[in-house]
Structures are given as structure tokens and as C-alpha cells.
Amino acid sequence: MEPNNTAKKSNSEEQQKPSIYSLQLHELKEWLTAQGEKPFRAEQIFEWLYNKRAVSFEEMSNLSKSLREKLEENFNLTTLTTAIQQTSADGTIKFLFELHDGYSIETVLMRHDYGNSVCVTTQVGCRIGCTFCASTLGGLKRHLEAGEIVAQVVKVQKALDETGERVSSVVIMGIGEPFDNYDNMLSFLKIINHDKGLNIGARHITVSTSGIIPKIYQFADENMQINFAISLHAPNTELRSRLMPINKAYKLDDLMKAVRYYIDKTGRRISFEYGLFGKVNDQIEHAEELANLLKGLKCHVNLIPVNYVPERDYVRTPKDQIFAFEKALKNRGINVTIRREQGHDIDAACGQLRAKAREEELKS
Ligand code: SAH
Numbered sequence: 001m002e003p004n005n006t007a008k009k010s011n012s013e014e015q016q017k018p019s020i021y022s023l024q025l026h027e028l029k030e031w032l033t034a035q036g037e038k039p040f041r042a043e044q045i046f047e048w049l050y051n052k053r054a055v056s057f058e059e060m061s062n063l064s065k066s067l068r069e070k071l072e073e074n075f076n077l078t079t080l081t082t083a084i085q086q087t088s089a090d091g092t093i094k095f096l097f098e099l100h101d102g103y104s105i106e107t108v109l110m111r112h113d114y115g116n117s118v119c120v121t122t123q124v125g126c127r128i129g130c131t132f133c134a135s136t137l138g139g140l141k142r143h144l145e146a147g148e149i150v151a152q153v154v155k156v157q158k159a160l161d162e163t164g165e166r167v168s169s170v171v172i173m174g175i176g177e178p179f180d181n182y183d184n185m186l187s188f189l190k191i192i193n194h195d196k197g198l199n200i201g202a203r204h205i206t207v208s209t210s211g212i213i214p215k216i217y218q219f220a221d222e223n224m225q226i227n228f229a230i231s232l233h234a235p236n237t238e239l240r241s242r243l244m245p246i247n248k249a250y251k252l253d254d255l256m257k258a259v260r261y262y263i264d265k266t267g268r269r270i271s272f273e274y275g276l277f278g279k280v281n282d283q284i285e286h287a288e289e290l291a292n293l294l295k296g297l298k299c300h301v302n303l304i305p306v307n308y309v310p311e312r313d314y315v316r317t318p319k320d321q322i323f324a325f326e327k328a329l330k331n332r333g334i335n336v337t338i339r340r341e342q343g344h345d346i347d348a349a350c351g352q353l354r355a356k357a358r359e360e361e362l363k364s
Helices: 025-034 041-051 065-074 146-161 178-193 213-222 237-243 252-266 284-294 319-331 352-357 359-363
Strands: 081-087 093-098 104-112 115-119 123-125 140-143 167-172 205-209 227-231 270-276 299-305 336-338
Touching: 025 041, 093 146, 104 146, 104 352, 115 146, 140 178, 146 167, 146 178, 167 178, 178 205, 178 213, 205 213, 205 270, 213 252, 227 252, 237 252, 252 270, 270 319, 284 299, 284 319, 299 319, 319 336
Parallel strands: 115 167, 167 205, 205 227, 227 270, 270 299, 299 336
Antiparallel strands: 081 093, 093 104, 104 115, 123 140
16 A cells, blocks of 8 residues: 555656765766766765765765766755754753755654654655654555655764764654655665665664564564664553554454564564553563563563644553552563653654644645
8 A cells, every 4th residue: 555645745746856975986986887987986976975975966076977967857965954952951952954845754863861762754654543642643545755854864874073073873753654665664674774875773773663563574684783662552462452452353362473583583672662541551460471471482572652642632640650560570580660751852753743833734
């Protein structure tokens, strides 16, 4: 099923050139060769894009004028425009970027003691329909091109260049379901991981899925050293179906089989995200059931206190209940942490800023 495209903002989209950031190094080499250019120009172009962070083809001074013109004719370099930039008291920066067709997406820069982390968006909206999530309000408008995901990291890196800082890690936990835009997500991973690209180490990249099972098998077979997280949110299939309708198509039992396959295949640990929704899934019985479900698995649980979304009527779990839940898991031998909340004052939960700033877009 392809996303509903009736909401396209303008017919300029049809003529839109692909983003230069969508190309992996070998793809750029192939393009150059087809143009009668030397393939090593690809490394030079990557250097301009990812090291010098050029904003135009014009400034790529070691390329011939005719090659710069060809690049200009065929590719787009200004993929994103900053519409809103908000800085939180804790240093978190939230960007609302506008795309060439007028849609908007969110990207968040988070400051940790171990470095700067960027949270990227993979789709305009989302069709998964989790009942607690702001990203899914208004459904899916379209997939992002790989380059539109890469450009988010480049834009944030450019903002950090002003203070000589570096993006040290990337989490694919913004708007959208990355495994629903799998090929573009994979190209994105390869580009930012490449040593001639942004050179962000695989172990510093995390991808999170709501549980599209066939793609979990495919991802396991890619054998990348990337951190992998699954949005679990419930210890049994009935409750998970209530919170996440995707569980009706991809049931918890089958999800756990895919998880085991992933762990066996890659030898890597999996993270489970578990949002605590007041009185829904935050009782000690739930913690016990969760501990049973995960017993013996090489995994880690990340507890997320619910981010209040006005359109969704979940309430927060009281602090002492969160700690009691954590303790109940710990006592049963499960690795668990509580997610530190950042950017609370600037709508940092997925899709919240976009939902607020672009109400019209969600309806269109
Ligand atoms: N679509 C992917 C990537 C999103 S990651 C996925 O589902 O994994 C963002 C994480 O935040 C997911 O675990 C998501 O379920 C969770 N989340 C979304 N809305 C939330 C809310 N209101 N409160 C707490 N967690 C939320």
C-alpha cells in the first residue's frame, strides 16, 4: 500500500530533483561514470557535503564548472529549510524543518554527558496508529527520501559547527516508522555510517520499530552493528493490541520469535521501549508479566514516562510507581533504566511540535 498522495502541496514535486544526500558513495560514482566523469570525484563531492558541509554546488571549487552545473541540474542540495528552532532550558534543540513540497518534519538535538545525539524523522506522519502517539495524528503523508533524513543530521551538525561540537550519535526515533520506509532508512544508515560520509559509528546509531516483523528478519540479516530497539509497551498481546493496533497484524508471540532470531543472528542485545501509561500498563502485575516475557533474553528495558499529548488521553504514572515498576523488573533480573526526559518545555515528544505548529497540514 502506498501512502495517500492526494495531499501533495504542489505539482513542483513531480519535477523535484532528488536530493544529493540520497546517494551512497558507490551510487554517486556510478552517476559520475555515466556522465563521463572520473569516479574519484565522488570522494571530493562527499568531502564537500559531509566534511566542509557546503551549502551550494557552486562552492565545490575543485570540481570543473561543467560538473558543478551538471550536479546543479540533476540534484537538490537545499533539501530542508529551518522553519522553527527552539532551545530548551536543558540545551535540547528542536528543529521544525520544511521540505520542498511544503510539508514539515521535526528533528531534535539532545545533549548527553556522552555527547550530542540527533533524533531523526523518517516519514511525514505515520500510518501505524499507536493510540498514545502524536506522530500518527493525520496519518501518513509521504515517505522521506534517504537524503531528507541525511540532511537532518547535516543541518544539526552545521548548527553545532558554530561551537565546534560534533554529532556523536543518531537515534531513528522521530516521526514515522523507519521499517515502513525500509530501503530509504537503510541508505540513510549507510551514508551516515560511511567513513567518507558523516562517519557516525554503527554502535552510536539506534533504530526503533513498532514491530514490522518481516523487516525485523531482513534487518537481522543485514548484520549491521547498529543498536536496535522495539516499542513493546505491553507485556501481553491483548493489551498491546489496545495500545498499538499493529499488534493485530504482527502479534506479540511472532514478534518475540523475530526478536530471538535477531539476537541469535547478530549476537547483539535488543532494547525494549516500554511507555508507562497511568493505570493502563504500569501496575506491578504488568512488571511481573513483562519480566516473564523477557526472561533469559539478551535485552534491556527502557521505561518511558508517558509524554502527555492533548489529543490522547493517557495520564502519567506517579514517580514512586515508576520506581516501583523499575524495581520489580530489576528484582526479576531484567536490565532496566528510566528514560531521562529532555526538552519538556519545548514539545520534544515525537510529533508534538509539528502537531502544534502545523495543525492545517495534519488535516489536509
Ligand atoms: N515508529 C518507531 C519510532 C518511534 S520511536 C517506533 O514505534 O519505535 C519513539 C518512541 O516513543 C516509541 O517507542 C514510541 O512508541 C514512543 N512514544 C510515542 N508517543 C509517546 C508518548 N506520548 N509517550 C511516551 N512514549 C511515546
